Amino acid sequence: MTATNTTTQSPENLTTDHSRATADEAHTHGQGAAAAGASRGDRGTSFALADFPLPNGREEDWRFTPVNRLQKIFAGDLTGEGPTVSVEHDDAVQVERVGRDDARLGNVGSPGDRASAAAWESFREAVVITVPKGHAEGEHTAITVAGQPGGAPDEPAAQHLLVVAEELSESLVVLDHRGGAHLSQTVEIDVRDGAHLTLISIQDWDDGAIHVASHRARLGRDARLKHIVVTLGGDVVRLTPESSFAAPGGDVEMLGLYFTDSGQHQEHRLFVDHAVESCKSRVTYKGALQGASAHAVWIGDVLIRKAAEGTDTYELNRNLVLTEGARADSVPNLEIETGEIAGAGHASATGRFxxxxxxxxxxxxxxxxxxxxxxxxxxxxxxxxxxxxxxxxxxxxxxxxxxxxxxxxxxxx
Structure with missing residues (x-):
């Protein structure tokens, strides 16, 4: 099934609610998607920048994005001075700074657009945070990404982070972005069998900051991930959180909150890939907008592949428009290739105060x-x-x- 809904701010409240699909309904819609050949899973991924053409804003992945403000990131060779990364953690958690040739890097998915490929090709050092096997949650791990105060640098930088939650561990990681930056960033999240990880990413940049980030998560057997995004500051902030399941029993909850002010562009483009059986996903994002030219974009793609029987998924986006001149675009997409599911659905609404x-x-x-x-x-x-x-x-x-x-x-x- 390919179900698409777009909601933008208008004089009247616009609300759409797509209730949970039954197995028979899913099977019917799935045949339509196959005929159309428009599967989210067909989009290519690559670690090579050259495999992605320069975006012009007419592509599906970039049609809401102010691509003119990202040209230096698209060009690649991101050698500017990047934000500093500092980590506070308990003694059990391991923090390493490694070169790009470290074998642990690049194993949680691959870049799906030109900006994330540019980040991969350009970073020189990565920060790896490892929560050891059997670790019991105690003090949270705090990662501070601190940019230059007083505005964003002209030249963009690349950054790479890897968070590994080893088997049967429990942990909380807070990733806090502050200051000024011109940054293309990759965050890999490896949640192994039986691990429970909560990761919170806060984008509280200064005015003028540009931040493009790809969060790629992989869940092992019976693993649980709560992925939380909070976007408040910056000029252009575009995050693409992705979650995939490597074994049955995985459970991902993706929560997001954003407050878009005058002149800001905040975009959250999610993808949940159900490729194995008996996994669960829940997505809830809420945003408020105010001021002239405030623009929030939320795209929620969920793909249930043929082998993913017993999937249970739902996604929700709500936008509250506080003033004239603000615009919200909300597009939930649901594709189902099997009729043997526990349930699937999505809802989206945008309304005035x-x-x-x-x-x-x-x-x-x-x-x-x-x-x-x-x-x-x-x-x-x-x-x-x-x-x-x-x-x-x-x-x-x-x-x-x-x-x-x-x-x-x-x-x-």
């Missing part, structure tokens, strides 16, 4: 600023509570309040 909710709160003596804050906090609260890390949750709520204060200040002028 609810004036009725605002009126209700103000009629009870709450001023407009606090009423708006309550509505937006309520929109994000359920998702933020799923993060499960109090320090991160508090930071996000504070960041949301700051963004809302900017809105009120702009409206008062």
């Amino acid at each position: 609810d004036d009725e909710q605002l009126f209700y709160l103000r009629s009870r003596g709450i001023d407009e600023a606090d009423a708006r804050r309550l509505v937006v906090r309520g929109f994000f609260a359920e998702l933020i509570n799923q993060i499960g890390v109090p320090l991160v949750q508090e930071r996000l709520m504070t960041a949301i309040d700051v963004e809302l204060d900017h809105t009120m200040e702009a409206a008062a002028r």
